[in-house]
Structures are given as structure tokens and as C-alpha cells.
Amino acid sequence: MPRLLADTTPLRVSPAFRRLWWGLGISNLGAQLTVVAVGLQVYSLTRSTLAVGVLGICALVPLVVLGLYGGALVDAYDRRKVALIASSVLWVVTMALAAQAWLGADSVNVLYALVALQSAAFAVNNPARSAIIPRLLDPKLLPAANTLMTITWNVALTIGPLAAALIVSRWGYGIVYTVDVLCFTAALWALVQLPGMPPEPSHGGDAGDEPSLDGPKRVGLSSVLEGLRYLATRPNVRMTFLVDLAAMIFAMPRVLFPAIGVVILGGGATTTGALTAALAVGGLLAGLFSGGLTRVHRQGVVIMWAIIAWGLSVAGFGMVLVLAGRSNPDQVLVVALVGALVMLVLCGASDAISSVFRQTILQSATPDDMRGRLQGVFIVVVAGGPRLGDLVLGAQSSWWGEGWAAVVGGLTCVVVLLLLLRWQPRLLSYDARHPEP
Numbered sequence: 001m002p003r004l005l006a007d008t009t010p011l012r013v014s015p016a017f018r019r020l021w022w023g024l025g026i027s028n029l030g031a032q033l034t035v036v037a038v039g040l041q042v043y044s045l046t047r048s049t050l051a052v053g054v055l056g057i058c059a060l061v062p063l064v065v066l067g068l069y070g071g072a073l074v075d076a077y078d079r080r081k082v083a084l085i086a087s088s089v090l091w092v093v094t095m096a097l098a099a100q101a102w103l104g105a106d107s108v109n110v111l112y113a114l115v116a117l118q119s120a121a122f123a124v125n126n127p128a129r130s131a132i133i134p135r136l137l138d139p140k141l142l143p144a145a146n147t148l149m150t151i152t153w154n155v156a157l158t159i160g161p162l163a164a165a166l167i168v169s170r171w172g173y174g175i176v177y178t179v180d181v182l183c184f185t186a187a188l189w190a191l192v193q194l195p196g197m198p199p200e201p202s203h204g205g206d207a208g209d210e211p212s213l214d215g216p217k218r219v220g221l222s223s224v225l226e227g228l229r230y231l232a233t234r235p236n237v238r239m240t241f242l243v244d245l246a247a248m249i250f251a252m253p254r255v256l257f258p259a260i261g262v263v264i265l266g267g268g269a270t271t272t273g274a275l276t277a278a279l280a281v282g283g284l285l286a287g288l289f290s291g292g293l294t295r296v297h298r299q300g301v302v303i304m305w306a307i308i309a310w311g312l313s314v315a316g317f318g319m320v321l322v323l324a325g326r327s328n329p330d331q332v333l334v335v336a337l338v339g340a341l342v343m344l345v346l347c348g349a350s351d352a353i354s355s356v357f358r359q360t361i362l363q364s365a366t367p368d369d370m371r372g373r374l375q376g377v378f379i380v381v382v383a384g385g386p387r388l389g390d391l392v393l394g395a396q397s398s399w400w401g402e403g404w405a406a407v408v409g410g411l412t413c414v415v416v417l418l419l420l421l422r423w424q425p426r427l428l429s430y431d432a433r434h435p436e437p
Helices: 009-013 017-046 049-076 077-102 108-136 139-171 171-193 221-232 236-249 253-264 268-289 301-325 333-362 366-402 400-423 425-429
Strands: none
Touching: 009 017, 009 139, 017 049, 017 077, 017 108, 017 171, 017 425, 049 077, 049 108, 049 221, 049 366, 077 108, 077 171, 108 139, 108 333, 108 366, 139 171, 139 268, 139 333, 221 236, 221 301, 221 333, 221 366, 236 301, 236 333, 236 366, 236 400, 236 425, 253 268, 253 301, 253 333, 253 366, 268 333, 301 333, 301 400, 301 425, 333 366, 400 425
């Protein structure tokens, strides 16, 4: 049983990682409270689903624009200081959200602006935090560390939305945002406890040129382009991005959930929430029972099978919907709902496994002075891929219905993955004992 359960060695051997894990886990929960509360608040002010959708654009644009630049900052300056500054901005923005709720500002534009600021700070903070982890642990512990991070993230995704809805309904938005402020304090505490982490020079670099927060090194477009040029010459790292885009663009089913709850499975918003939670539950279960996987050396092969499982699970989810039919039921179709939830749990588990090993390859096969910029690319891919997927499957569902859209999307994902691996088969020979970018 211990070998089956998640490997907690990183928590035992590194007090710094343990503090960071607890701090980020608590702050992730608070962040999910805010994500749900902001959406509920915008809808309560406008009664418009479109207005809620605009929140996604307000979050996505700064994340994509600043993701690459944020990674360049991380490679130029002390990671701890960059993370502390970005986290402090996030903390202040969350306090502003709480203030507008307590003061009854009732302004959608204020909420849009604060969400955009929050996303911009996150675009800098996330690459910094991700680049810190390889400096705290031995490379062989990175799969276990990333799995532990995935567990806390999926716990937040599972509990956060339910807790936010409960708190809003009983005590209002101000309490939710205030709880997030308190939760985020844990992340700041964990970062303050870290040692200084200036970037290390690359193998071909000059130690005398090592940058620091007070140093003369400039961060601009040339630094960002340098990271992209580096990525273009590193097939294994590049493939981790491409295979994830294939999975998210062609087979991300979440855009289908609202319609499924109304016209196929019944239950409306409750069913939509259950379908969304099933993905997080799958990721959580994969993390909890990941003991054996984190010891695997052929990580590229694991990524391949995980994405194949993702695509086939999405297709299986679609077949459940096809068999259920579009009947606009007055009550929940329990058998079909159970089948759909099982398929989505499998989806979430597959995605979590893929994510752990893609992140591990990025962290272990990339030199320290490039990790920030590639983590910035990672953020852009993770944020942008599902948004494009919403567009692709949303369009397909208007052509041949939600069920067939999921079936076609899942199978397309598998086909595109296999074509990518035929084009770049080197990923399948990737060995964690000898990481090659």
C-alpha cells in the first residue's frame, strides 16, 4: 500500500518544499473561492452569462501577454524576490476585491479590472514558483513533488467551488474574498522562509554574468525571443507543449457541460457542477495513488499513454451522451450521469498524470537560466489551450451535437498525438535518469 500511495519523500527531506507545499495548497483553496465568487458576483450584478464570460477574456489576455515576459523576469532576477513581489501584488488585489464587496461598490468594470490585474501578477508569480521547486529538491524527486502539487490543486478545485457557493449564499461576497486574503498569507509566509535564489549560469555561461535583482541585466523582447529560440532547438521540451495542446484544443469537454445538464442528462446547474468536479476528483485520485508512477524513468511513454487515455475517455464520455440522446429530461438520467462521471474521472486522472510528467521534463531537462522563460511558455499553453478547446468543441457541438462533438474530439486528439509522435519520436525514448531537452 505505501508504494501505491503518493510518494511523500519531498515533504520529508526538504523543509523548504514542505512549507511551500502547505502555503501554496492553502492559497490555492482561497484562490478557487475567489474565482467562483467573482463569477457569481458578476452574474448577480448583470444577470448575463456573456458578462461572466468576459471575465475569462479579462484573465486570459494578461496571462498570455505577460506569461512570456514574466518568465524572462524569473530568469533575470532572484526567483524568491520575484515571487514575493508578484505574490504581494496578488495579495493586494485580493484585498481590493474584499474592499469593493464590503463597501458595496457593485461595479462590473471594477471587477473586470481587478481580475485582469490578478491575472497579470499570476503570469509572473507562477513561473517563479515553478522555477523554485527544482532548486529545493534532487531531480529524481521532481515527479513526486509535482504529484504532491497536483494533489493540492485538485483538492482546491474540488472543495473551492462548493465552499464558495455556500459562503456566498450565507454570508456574502466580502467574507469569501476575506478568507482568500487570509489563505494567501500562507503562501507569502512560505516564500519569505525561502533562501535567496538568483538564477544559475548556463553550461556555456560566464559565472561573472550571473544576474541579480539589483544587477544591470535588462529584460525585454530580446530575452523573451531568446527563450523561444531555445525552445525551438529542444525537441523533448517542445513536444511536451505540443502534445498538451493536442489534448486541450481537440478534446477539452468542459464547454459542453452547461448544455449537457439541460438537454441530455438533466439536473441543470447541479449536473454541470458535478461534471466539473469529476475532472478534479480524477486528478486527485491519480495523485493519491501515484506511488508507482513517480518511479518511472520512461516518462515520455507515460505521457503518450496518459494522453491516449484522455482522448479515449473523452470519446467514451461522448458515447454516453450519444446513447442518452437529446431529450430535455425533466429529471436527472441517473445511469447516464454515472457513466458520464466515470468517464470524466478517468479524464481527470489521465490529465493529472500527463501534467506531472510534462512539468517534470520541463524542470529537469531545462538549464536553470532558461526555466523561467519556458515556465512562462508553459503557462501560456496551459491557459490558452483549453480556451481554444472551448471554441473548437463549442463549434462542433453546434454542428452535430454535444455527444458526437466529444467523440470526434477525443478520437481526433489521439490521432493528432500519434502523428506528432511519428514526427518527433524522440520523446518516447526520454529517460529521466539522463534528461535531454
